[in-house]
Structure formats: structure tokens, C-alpha cells
Amino acid sequence: MLGKNFIITAELQPPKGPDISRFIEKARLLKQEVHALNVTDNQRATLRLSSVAGCVILEREGITPVLQMTCRDRNRLAIQADLLGAHALGIRHVLAITGDDISAGDHKEAKQVFDLDSIQLISMISGLNKGLSSSGTQLKGRTEFITGAVVNPFSIPEELNLLRFDKKISAGAKFFQTQAVYDIEGFKKFMDKVANRGVKILAGILLLKSSRMAHFINKNVPGVTVPGNLIEEIENSKDPLMKGMEIAANIIRELKGVSDGVHIMAMGMEEMIPGILEMV
Amino acid sequence: MIITEQKDIPEILESLRPFTNIFITGCGECAAACRTGGEEEVKQMAEVLRDNGFKVTGSTVIEEACHVLLTKRAYREHAKEIEASDAVLVMSCGAGVQATALVLDIPAIPALNSLFLGDTLRFGQFEEYCSMCGQCVLATTGGVCPVTRCPKGLLNGPCGGVDNNGMCEVDRTRKCAWIEIYERLKETGRIENLKKIVPPKDFSRSRHPSKRDIRKTRNVR
Numbered sequence: 175m176l177g178k179n180f181i182i183t184a185e186l187q188p189p190k191g192p193d194i195s196r197f198i199e200k201a202r203l204l205k206q207e208v209h210a211l212n213v214t215d216n217q218r219a220t221l222r223l224s225s226v227a228g229c230v231i232l233e234r235e236g237i238t239p240v241l242q243m244t245c246r247d248r249n250r251l252a253i254q255a256d257l258l259g260a261h262a263l264g265i266r267h268v269l270a271i272t273g274d275d276i277s278a279g280d281h282k283e284a285k286q287v288f289d290l291d292s293i294q295l296i297s298m299i300s301g302l303n304k305g306l307s308s309s310g311t312q313l314k315g316r317t318e319f320i321t322g323a324v325v326n327p328f329s330i331p332e333e334l335n336l337l338r339f340d341k342k343i344s345a346g347a348k349f350f351q352t353q354a355v356y357d358i359e360g361f362k363k364f365m366d367k368v369a370n371r372g373v374k375i376l377a378g379i380l381l382l383k384s385s386r387m388a389h390f391i392n393k394n395v396p397g398v399t400v401p402g403n404l405i406e407e408i409e410n411s412k413d414p415l416m417k418g419m420e421i422a423a424n425i426i427r428e429l430k431g432v433s434d435g436v437h438i439m440a441m442g443m444e445e446m447i448p449g450i451l452e453m454v
Numbered sequence: 455m456i457i458t459e460q461k462d463i464p465e466i467l468e469s470l471r472p473f474t475n476i477f478i479t480g481c482g483e484c485a486a487a488c489r490t491g492g493e494e495e496v497k498q499m500a501e502v503l504r505d506n507g508f509k510v511t512g513s514t515v516i517e518e519a520c521h522v523l524l525t526k527r528a529y530r531e532h533a534k535e536i537e538a539s540d541a542v543l544v545m546s547c548g549a550g551v552q553a554t555a556l557v558l559d560i561p562a563i564p565a566l567n568s569l570f571l572g573d574t575l576r577f578g579q580f581e582e583y584c585s586m587c588g589q590c591v592l593a594t595t596g597g598v599c600p601v602t603r604c605p606k607g608l609l610n611g612p613c614g615g616v617d618n619n620g621m622c623e624v625d626r627t628r629k630c631a632w633i634e635i636y637e638r639l640k641e642t643g644r645i646e647n648l649k650k651i652v653p654p655k656d657f658s659r660s661r662h663p664s665k666r667d668i669r670k671t672r673n674v675r
Contacts, residue, residue, distance in 0.1 A: 246606075272614070273606075275606060277624055288608070291606070291608040292610075292613075293610040294610065308654065326614050329614065329616070331633070331636060333640075333645075334632070334633075337611065338611040338612075340649075345651055396615055396618065397614070397617070397618065
């Protein structure tokens, strides 16, 4: 996946139940369109089928999966066990993230774990790649994970954001998938600042489905601002979703030559991704 | 100080339902300061119990309800009332309830919920700054504890949930602990502290139940 000229990944959410038919349908639809598909891990702290299982299903379909692994629901023992199992089942790409707080989801009374943070998780995966567990014990064999991490190019204070970004790299991150990008100029500035780090950066593309969603993002998603002119365009459009797809396609077009690729988050509308890429 | 809140009266009454004669115990330390177990609250609780058909055999506010020897002494002084009681309603933290349970043969019933170890910002206003993790990191974090004051207990900087005003995604009225740490370290020229990867925490230090015996240790070693 990381060898491609302009890497295209997308996010696929596992189902909220045992029925995987839609998940497989969407995966097949995207198979020829993307280089890899991320499978989310109980995103927004809401119960879904496990990301490891989702990744194995993608593997069977001949699609490269990116295993999203959060620190919220498992301690270091469980995370390592899942990672070793995932590796044995053919999964090689892992995206290490802290995870949303349990209070954001549908199991608010559950105990949240956070035994590790995302940076410690990346270090732990680097250890597995050397054949060492997080407690330092020798494993039989070593994993060959390619570890990814997330970054928000617009998070402030910038100094602190870049400090964390660099810590992720020194812990072993090889690629980054970013928070949604709408401000191309701002993103270019970020790319200039983080140049020559030897990591691939895939800019986040979040499909706007309606102006309501755009307002919601501006109000609730830290460090992401949908510019007023884009919101207006969607508001004045007869087909807001189509407009959102056009906006996404424009951003992708503008990012070619800027980032190493894009990571498309369609929030349940994955069937629109081929259309977006067609427009590009 | 241990911060407590009073349980709802119906829950307290339900716990006391099997009993008739109740002795009430308060605590002169933390619960008194939280206004959940001082003289005044014990008096009010006695009225509530009487209004609900219980017989209040007596009451006391122990100097320090979690101190087993002081607790034993206090009940000795009220031996007659205890003798006439079916249960003790304890208006202290869980440590105090268990001290009573340890020294008496009759049931100790809690009237409070124990919430957290709190700093007193001003009278009646408490915040949780320390969660007694057994491995203090404050030397490198500018005197602000990320283990406690970051809802996720992150050790290597903030998560992606900090907003443009530096507020926490979990509680938008609260400043992100890591922004606070960053600002303090910057002010004191210690930003280098943030560049080191902090390894996973040793949670064996905060495993329960803990105990400590200092009878044979002396001062600074």
C-alpha cells in the first residue's frame, strides 16, 4: 500500500451486529478503487463487530485491510494478543489510535481502559516487530506490522501537535492518516513543516452529506473547520450529497502533489466513493 | 480529603428497612468538611429517620471515622446506645463504614457515596487532582497530573479531542490537562520534558487492596 504513487485508502465501519452482508457488498464495491480499507474499532465508543474480524473478512475478499486499534477497550495484554492473532491471519497494517472517550458512545457505563496511549501502543507494536512483548519477554517469531498513526494538521498549539507527531514517528509510525482537511493552504503549510520525516501522509477527506453535517462538524469536531463558502455551496445546491462529493473530489484533486495520498471517510456512504474518485 | 456525597434518602431507608433501632455515626474530618457527616448532618439525618418510623438510639461524630482505634473508643463511650441498636448508619466515606463494621457486631450501613480524593479550591468546592496511582509523575508535568486530570490518563500529550480553545472533549467546561501542562512547562523552560516518550504506567503500583506498615521505617531514608 505504501509503495503507491498516490495512496488512496478509505474507512469502512463494521456492522452494528452480526450481519456482514452490507459490509462485504461495500468492500467489493471499493476493491478496485482503493489501495487499502481501514476497519474502525468501536468508533465513537459505539459497539460494532470487531475490527480484527472485519479486517479478516477484507483479506478474504482480496483487499488490503488497515486494522484500527484503539486503547480504550483493551489492556496491553489483550491488545498484544489481538495483534498477534491478526498478524497470524494475514493483517499487516495497523492504525494506532487513543480512541474516543467511553462517554461518547452507547456503553457509557462501561469501564474504559486506556492502559496505554497511542504513542505507547505504537512503541509496543515496534516491540512486537522485534519479537518482544511490552513487558520485554521474548516472543516466538516477530511480527511484520507497518504501523500508522493519526494527526490533525490544524490542531493547536502547533508546537505541542508537532511534538506529538514526532514522538509517533520515533515510536515507529510509518504512515499518518489525518483528520479531515478542507483548508488546502493550511494543509500545505503543515506539509512543509513536517517535510523530510520519511513517513507517508494521507490527508483525511470527510464527505459532507449536508450543510447540517458541516455545521455539526464546525461545532463539535475539534480542529476541523468547514469553510463558510463550502457550506453555502451545499446549502444552495439541489442535491447536497452530490455537492459534497464534488467538494471531496476537488480537495483530492488539489492534494495531488501535496500529500502522499488521501484517506476517505464517507461515514456510512461508502458506496459514493467510486463516484467521488470518478470525478477526480 | 475524601469527597463524599449523601445517598438519596429512599436508598438509605431501603438499606435500613430490616432494622428498627438505629445509631448514627458521623465523621469529624472529611465528611464534616463535605457537609455530609458533621454534627449538623447527623442531627438532620436523625430527624429523617424518626420521621420514617425508626428509633434513633443515639449518635456520635467520631474525630476520624476511618481510624479503627478512635472508632473503637467512640463506641465504647456509647456502649449502652450501641447495645440497644440493630444497626449503625455511618455518615462517612467507605473507609469509615468499614472501620465501624470491623469493631462492631451489628451491621454498618453507609449513608454516603465516596467520590474522590479532592483538593479544596475554596470552602465547599472540590476537584480531583490526584488518583493515588503510586507512581507520581508531577515532577515532569509541571505540577498538573495527567493521570487524573486527563479523562483518558494519557502520558504522552493530549488526544485529538482538545478544541481550539484548549478545552477537553469529554467536558467542554474543563481545560485540557495537557494544554495546562504544556503552558506550565513552556513558562518554566521545561518543554524538553514533552519530547521523551513516557513508557506505559506500572499499574501494579495501584492494585487493590493495598497496605502499608511504617512501624519499622523512620523518616527520610
